[in-house]
Amino acid sequence: MRLLPALALAACAGGSSEPQDPTGRLLIEEVYYSGAVPAAGVDHYYSDQFVQIENTSRDVVGVGGLMIGDAAGIAGEINPGSLPDGFRDSRPNRVVLENVWRVPGAFADVTLEPGESLLIAHDGTNHQPMSTLDLTGASFETYVEVNGGDDDHPLVPNLEPVHFTGGYDWLVTVFGPSLVVLRPGAELMELDDGFWEYRTASVNDVVDGVDALMDGSSRAYKRLPDTVDAGFTHVSGTYTGESVKRVRVDGELQDSNDSSMDFEVGDPDPYGG
Ligand SMILES: [Ca+2]
Ligand SMILES: [Ca+2]
Ligand SMILES: [Ca+2]
Numbered sequence: 001m002r003l004l005p006a007l008a009l010a011a012c013a014g015g016s017s018e019p020q021d022p023t024g025r026l027l028i029e030e031v032y033y034s035g036a037v038p039a040a041g042v043d044h045y046y047s048d049q050f051v052q053i054e055n056t057s058r059d060v061v062g063v064g065g066l067m068i069g070d071a072a073g074i075a076g077e078i079n080p081g082s083l084p085d086g087f088r089d090s091r092p093n094r095v096v097l098e099n100v101w102r103v104p105g106a107f108a109d110v111t112l113e114p115g116e117s118l119l120i121a122h123d124g125t126n127h128q129p130m131s132t133l134d135l136t137g138a139s140f141e142t143y144v145e146v147n148g149g150d151d152d153h154p155l156v157p158n159l160e161p162v163h164f165t166g167g168y169d170w171l172v173t174v175f176g177p178s179l180v181v182l183r184p185g186a187e188l189m190e191l192d193d194g195f196w197e198y199r200t201a202s203v204n205d206v207v208d209g210v211d212a213l214m215d216g217s218s219r220a221y222k223r224l225p226d227t228v229d230a231g232f233t234h235v236s237g238t239y240t241g242e243s244v245k246r247v248r249v250d251g252e253l254q255d256s257n258d259s260s261m262d263f264e265v266g267d268p269d270p271y272g273g
Pocket of ligand 2: 124141143152153154155156157158
């Protein structure tokens with residue numbers, strides 16, 4: 001990721017290196033959400049969560065204003081008898097999000113070179129020894145100022161909270177979150193179901209999305225419309241240290257809009273493919 005100084009921006013304005021739209025050029029390469037294997041006396045460590053988004057194109061892509069959010073709904077039958085509560089059936093042309101974060105800056109102020117990735121950390125710090133991961137090299141972290149329980153790591157810039165309904169940090173569920181990346185400028189609409197306030201976006205503004213659920217028999221709990229992700233992925237359990245990673249074929253990331261095919265479980269690899 002590159003934060004362009006103003007002079008460099010002026011020099012390339014109008015040239016062929018002008019940053020391009022993320023649509024069709026960025027893919028979610030990895031989502032690590034399951035939490036760390038118990039270590040150093042800590043059983044439920046999840047501050048090492050991260051999402052990696054890769055520029056798979058040959059173009060420089062503008063990511064200022066790019067948004068990322070997690071879709072509403074439980075990940076599976078977490079408690080006996082708990083039923084699907086997402087919005088997939090009632091709003092097939094929208095994604096309904098509990099939280100939305102945004103890359104700060106104007107569109108062309110933050111860019112990704114071909115093959116470069118945006119690494120978004122729950123906390124941009126070294127998580128060892130509670131986890132194997134060191135996320136001090138993250139592009140951005142989610143920092144929640146309002147509730148006083150999060151740390152602002154000074155070397156890792158913060159995403160902007162657009163809509164935040166969580167507690168002291170953006171904890172995506174360790175049972176399996178459904179994440180979507182929205183193009184800069186995507187119009188968000190409000191939705192209040194009487195219990196919770198959401199933001200929704202058109203599926204046309206989704207750059208990429210992946211449905212992760214509790215286990216292989218949780219299909220009924222899918223949250224995302226088929227046009228965004230026709231399948232779903234999952235790890236073997238919570239606090240397994242497992243990550244879901246996009247399949248690579250001959251070096252290229254595979255994208256069939258079906259994460260049952262496009263994702264596989266592996267070790268977290270925040271700095272590589
Ligand atoms: Ca944080
Ligand atoms: Ca920070
Ligand atoms: Ca990776």
